[in-house]
Amino acid sequence: MWSSPGDEDGVGVEAVERGAQDFLIKTDLGPKLLGQTIRYAIERARQQEELEQRNRELALLNQIVRHDIKNDLTVILGWGVALREHVEPAGEDHLDRIMRASEHIEAIADTAGDFMEILDGEEQPELHPISLPSVLETEVAKANSAHADATITVPESLLPGLQVTATDLLSSVFRNLLNNAVIHNDKAEPHVSVEVETDADRVAVHVCDNGPGIPDSQKSSVFGQGAMGEQSHGSGIGLYLVDTLVAMYDGTVQIRDRSDWAGEPNLDGSVFSVTLRRV
Structure with missing residues (x-):
């Protein structure tokens, strides 16, 4: 892009924001500078093409690997299900560990797939009405099936027509929050409840657990990419995906101690509150 002395800063910044590689000042332009700028532009274009090709190859590899793993x-x-009735009592705990580990790997593969769907999609995905009761009931049923030792509940009085603005990946938000609430729970019988609050414009979904809670020092960083708690055995991307998706939906996600949220000082656990736009 060409500019003249006086307006070069404003015009140049605007040009770069719109996708220009660089900008030149007419009064400074000479054969050497022009040749150098062209060479740099060609090199940047080559690097960009290599990056896009690498991303396409990684996306294909991810798809193949996840398909084979699943x-x-x-x-x-x-x-494992077929073996259940043939296993002696002494071996039941080992079989349970194998089943839980397999289910955890499956959840990681699903989360990786959700990330790839975001990366491969449009920069601004098209948001549309999603039935919140349908998503919550489905994900709670899946979580109860995957975690037989846990009790996970959802209100029976959800408004059947309650809708929020999101994409089909909204299910991944609650899948990760529910799994996280059970996997990191230190109780013999994990209890997780889903509570819903509504007003004219917003819907707040609270995922409450009776686990060990999250220290205040970690509350602000737990959604960071690759962040994992001290006792975590996961990949560290589940909560990052939650935060990424909720922000995409123009929503918010917040962590509080369950004792503070419920106003009862003796309660253990955390509450993850997701607020979304109501249709």
Whole structure:
């Protein structure tokens, strides 16, 4: 882009914001500078093309690997169910550990797939009305099935027509929050409840657990990419995905101690509150 002395800063900044690689000042332009600028532009374009090609290859590799992992996990989980009635009491705990580990790997593969769907999609995904009761009931049922030792509840009085502005990946938000509430729970019988509050414009969904809670020093960083708690055995991307999706939906996510949220000082656990736009 060409500019003249006086307006070069404002015009140049605007040009770069709109996608220009660089800008030149007419009074400073000479053969050497012009040649150098062209060479740099060609090199940047080449690097950009290499990056896009690498991203396409990684996306394909991710798809293949996740497909193969999920196929093998389906077989493993099927064998585990079939073995249940043949396992002696002394081996039941070992089988339970195998089943939980397999389910956890499956959840990681699903989360990785959700991330790829975001990365491969448009920069501004098209938001549309999503039935919140349908999403919550489905994800709570899945979580109860995956975690037999936990009790996970959702209100029966949800408004059947309650809708929020989101995408089909909204289910991943609550899948990760529910799994996180159970996996990191230190109680023999994890209890997780989903509470919903509404007003004219917003819907707040609270995922409450009776686990060990999250220290205040970690509350502000737990949604960071790759962040994991001291006792975490996960990949560290689940809550980052939650935060990314909720921000995409023009919503908010907040962590509080359950004792503060409920106003009862002796309660253990945390509350993850997701607020979304109501349709």
